[in-house]
Amino acid sequence: MTGEKDVGPCVKRFAVLQLSGCSGCEVALLNAGEWIDQYRLVYMPLVVSSHNISHVDVLLVTGGIRTDEDLHNLRRAARYADQVVAVGTCAISGGISSLGDRDDVRELFLAQEERRLVPRLLPKCSPIDTAVDVDLYLPGCPPTPELFLAVLQISSDFEPGKTVCQECGRKKVADMRPKHLLGHQHGEVLPDICLINQGFLCVGTSTRGGCRALCTRPGHPCVGCRGPSDAFIEEGTEKWLNVIRRVFSKMTDIPDDELDEALRSPQLSMFLFQFSDYFDADRPPRKKEKVL
Numbered sequence: 001m002t003g004e005k006d007v008g009p010c011v012k013r014f015a016v017l018q019l020s021g022c023s024g025c026e027v028a029l030l031n032a033g034e035w036i037d038q039y040r041l042v043y044m045p046l047v048v049s050s051h052n053i054s055h056v057d058v059l060l061v062t063g064g065i066r067t068d069e070d071l072h073n074l075r076r077a078a079r080y081a082d083q084v085v086a087v088g089t090c091a092i093s094g095g096i097s098s099l100g101d102r103d104d105v106r107e108l109f110l111a112q113e114e115r116r117l118v119p120r121l122l123p124k125c126s127p128i129d130t131a132v133d134v135d136l137y138l139p140g141c142p143p144t145p146e147l148f149l150a151v152l153q154i155s156s157d158f159e160p161g162k163t164v165c166q167e168c169g170r171k172k173v174a175d176m177r178p179k180h181l182l183g184h185q186h187g188e189v190l191p192d193i194c195l196i197n198q199g200f201l202c203v204g205t206s207t208r209g210g211c212r213a214l215c216t217r218p219g220h221p222c223v224g225c226r227g228p229s230d231a232f233i234e235e236g237t238e239k240w241l242n243v244i245r246r247v248f249s250k251m252t253d254i255p256d257d258e259l260d261e262a263l264r265s266p267q268l269s270m271f272l273f274q275f276s277d278y279f280d281a282d283r284p285p286r287k288k289e290k291v292l
């Protein structure tokens with residue numbers, strides 16, 4: 001099936017190349033229907049397939065480079081694109097596909113005979129800008145439909161807050177100082193009070209806005225999937241972490257080592273360290289102007 005819809009000669013063309021990820025980014029894009037009249041989707045294996053991607057104005061790439069097939073498909077598709085956008089944590093840093101870098105996961109995979117039927121795993125999962133030039137980064141896990149519309153320049157009035165806190169609306173109070181962290185699913189959450197005051201590990205204070213605080217407003221702490229706000233994006237992960245530590249020491253009596261252990265837990269570190277590849281010696285830092 002090619003499935004291309006004839007929507008007129010001036011309509012831009014875009015494609016979605018899915019590398020190793022979970023398809024959550026694709027589902028978020030499909031939840032934003034407004035692009036249908038302005039773009040022709042020419043390739044997106046989840047819904048529109050064809051043998052090749054021919055010329056497109058915009059190539060959205062989701063997922064990390066986990067296999068030799070990912071690498072081949074990415075290099076080939078990027079040749080036909082005017083603009084390449086890295087979409088989601090996986091394309092920007094490897095994300096969940098990086099779990100395959102772990103020795104125990106790799107051993108489990110290599111023990112399976114059927115592995116010969118699937119593409120070959122590369123030694124390490126890599127962000128897509130290790131293989132092709134990226135024009136724009138769209139962080140989020142997944143980015144919201146509104147963010148996709150902003151990337152495709154359909155919502156002209158899109159104004160992201162600098163941080164998630166600015167979009168959250170919960171109040172920070174002086175008389176609630178928790179002594180320990182609570183687990184993510186622990187107990188009842190008060191509706192209007194900042195989650196830090198309630199003992200939750202929320203990193204919205206220095207995470208870039210634009211998601212409209214979809215997690216924190218109903219009571220789920222921010223895990224930082226949008227990456228650092230502009231103030232830290234070219235500064236390195238340690239500076240971002242230090243600001244988070246300072247916020248917690250100002251608002252809580254939680255011991256430093258307890259906080260540090262939680263910040264470096266496998267669940268959070270997938271997001272908090274996602275931009276650390278910016279500072280590899282052989283790669284220039286990604287510029288904040290390129291991050292939506």
Ligand code: SF4
Nearest residue numbers: 021022024088089090
């Ligand atoms: S960034 Fe998140 S939603 Fe998107 S493919 Fe990766 S894990 Fe899935």
Ligand code: SF4
Nearest residue numbers: 165168194195202204
């Ligand atoms: S709950 Fe999180 S995002 Fe909301 S105000 Fe508190 S720290 Fe900021």
